[in-house]
Amino acid sequence: MNRTLVNIIIDLVAALLFLGMIATGYLLRFPLPPGSNKTLTLWGLGRHQWGDIHFWISLGLLTVLIIHLALHWNWIVTVIGKRCNLIKTSQPSLVRSAIWTLGLFIVMCVAFGWLAQRDVKALHQSICSSVSGKDQINTQDHDLHTDEPSTPQANTLGWDDVYPIFATNCLDCHGPQKNLAGFRVDRLEDFFKNNGHASLVTPGQSSQSPLIAIISGKRANMAMAESHKLSETEVSLITTWIDQGAK
Ligand code: HEC
Numbered sequence: 001m002n003r004t005l006v007n008i009i010i011d012l013v014a015a016l017l018f019l020g021m022i023a024t025g026y027l028l029r030f031p032l033p034p035g036s037n038k039t040l041t042l043w044g045l046g047r048h049q050w051g052d053i054h055f056w057i058s059l060g061l062l063t064v065l066i067i068h069l070a071l072h073w074n075w076i077v078t079v080i081g082k083r084c085n086l087i088k089t090s091q092p093s094l095v096r097s098a099i100w101t102l103g104l105f106i107v108m109c110v111a112f113g114w115l116a117q118r119d120v121k122a123l124h125q126s127i128c129s130s131v132s133g134k135d136q137i138n139t140q141d142h143d144l145h146t147d148e149p150s151t152p153q154a155n156t157l158g159w160d161d162v163y164p165i166f167a168t169n170c171l172d173c174h175g176p177q178k179n180l181a182g183f184r185v186d187r188l189e190d191f192f193k194n195n196g197h198a199s200l201v202t203p204g205q206s207s208q209s210p211l212i213a214i215i216s217g218k219r220a221n222m223a224m225a226e227s228h229k230l231s232e233t234e235v236s237l238i239t240t241w242i243d244q245g246a247k
Pocket residue numbers: 038039040166169170171172173174180181183185200214215223224227228229230
């Protein structure tokens with residue numbers, strides 16, 4: 001293959017990768033903004049997956065750019081080197097300048113990586129720990145309750161105990177603004193409605209309640225299955241709420 005053809009192919013690949021980088025960068029900024037990973041997908045992929053694609057495209061672009069520089073190294077050294085007075089001889093050593101450039105580049109990368117590693121700081125996680133703390137208390141309630149059936153009313157979970165879970169995880173898609181599938185989590189009666197199908201919740205029988213399959217990710221071919229999956233603690237809390245009569 002002659003050299004001009006190689007150059008053309010390399011430049012073409014670089015241009016395509018560059019377009020891919022702009023396109024995925026746009027997706028990550030606008031249609032799938034930060035914080036949307038759990039709630040939105042585009043063509044079957046979430047924000048994090050698009051972020052991975054963006055990363056690999058940029059790595060490919062970097063590789064192609066390095067090949068491009070290597071192919072034009074002679075030109076870079078003679079024209080730029082001379083213009084900046086870095087090179088005085090008329091026959092500069094290409095290998096030596098390449099080693100210097102590569103060395104400088106590696107030193108800069110290592111220094112940057114080291115600085116970034118050193119300066120990473122952990123945030124205080126007061127909000128998260130207070131939420132999981134509450135879950136903890138509620139599951140303990142549940143254990144207490146099953147251990148002592150003589151006081152069934154004392155620790156029965158109510159709507160107020162489970163609603164916060166639905167509010168944080170479901171309200172965006174099933175609330176006053178968007179009510180996908182005609183279902184709103186802020187209307188308690190929607191959990192018991194049966195228009196043709198079994199209602200989502202059968203009080204006292206979590207195993208007969210389709211809601212549990214949906215939120216534990218067991219429902220096959222569920223639309224946006226990832227958005228419907230809750231943590232084990234949350235699922236067990238809701239299971240308990242249903243088994244206790246879904247008050
Ligand atoms: C990112 C948006 C999104 C989130 C968040 C979300 N859902 Fe959905 N949900 C959907 C979509 C899309 C459908 C399917 C709509 C359709 O088929 O028309 C759906 C359907 C449903 C259905 C109907 C299922 C059926 O049998 O057809 C239920 C029930 C439901 N979601 C419950 C929930 C619950 C509970 C949560 C919170 C744990 C939740 N959803 C969170 C988007 C979402």
